[in-house]
Amino acid sequence: MPITFYDFTPAPSPRRARILLAEKGIEVENKQIDMMQGEQLSDEYKKINPSCTIPALQLEDGTILTDNSGIAAWADAYKPENPILGSTPAEKGLVASWNARIEFEGLMAVAEILRNTSKGMQGRAMTGPLNLEQIPALAERGKKRLPLFYDMLNERLEGRDFIAIDTLSVADITALVCVDFGAWVKITPTDAHTNLNRWHAAMSARPSAKA
Known part of the structure; x- marks a missing residue:
């Protein structure tokens, strides 16, 4: 199979x-x-x-x-070569922590906006088999959360090529998708997010980003 x-x-x-x-x-x-x-x-x-x-x-x-x-x-x-979750116990902990934070502070914020404002998602405000109505207040909350997420990533990436550890990890993949997802709701990093924009350009240039 x-x-x-x-x-x-x-x-x-x-x-x-x-x-x-x-x-x-x-x-x-x-x-x-x-x-x-x-x-x-x-x-x-x-x-x-x-x-x-x-x-x-x-x-x-x-x-x-x-x-x-x-x-x-x-x-x-x-396929253990080029581990995406870190190599040492400390690296594995950092990757898991940063990935969870990116999911919660970034991806969730975008999802709150999109799923609670999109006309195409009326009655489908969450993934899964259950039909749920949109909650506009959640969209407003997401709009406040997402810029703070970009600020946080920009600070983290000062002098760094990758987010969690010194090599590419799943946290970078999650964050790349999150930033691109943010464009769906028209909230993207600003020119002031120089570190985040540098990192995003490098990540977007990787062949895998076009997979």
């Missing part, structure tokens, strides 16, 4: 996994699940991932991983 990656190319969440798999040099069979047509809610896809979220990765033995954290952990164990 080939390794099968369930993907929807325009979406940020599967993009994180695509970049990671490209950085690790792991080849997969790509199967598109059209979220615009609601294919993630189909009975067929629910057999793959009952949570109706994308990405999902089906391994050679049939095991299915249904989130980016699981896919990253598997990828580093499957």
Whole structure:
């Protein structure tokens, strides 16, 4: 059985996994699940991932991983060269900590804005099988949070090429996707975020960023 990656190319969440798999040099069979047509809610896809979220990765033995954290952990164990989660205990702790912070302070802020303002997401304010109404106050909260997130990353990247440790890690991949996702809601780093913009340009130039 080939390794099968369930993907929807325009979406940020599967993009994180695509970049990671490209950085690790792991080849997969790509199967598109059209979220615009609601294919993630189909009975067929629910057999793959009952949570109706994308990405999902089906391994050679049939095991299915249904989130980016699981896919990253598997990828580093499957192909240990150029570890994406850090090498030493301290590095692993830093990567896990920074990745969690980027997800909470950055990705969540963008999602709060997008999912609670987009006309196309009315009645679908959260991913998953449950239909939920939009909450405008959450969008306003996200709009306040996201610029602070950019400020924080800009400060962290002073004199640094990567966010968590001295080599590329999953935290950089998550942050790249987050900054690009921010453009969807028209909140992007400003000219004053010189460190963040330098880092973003370097990350965007990596071949994996186009995966």
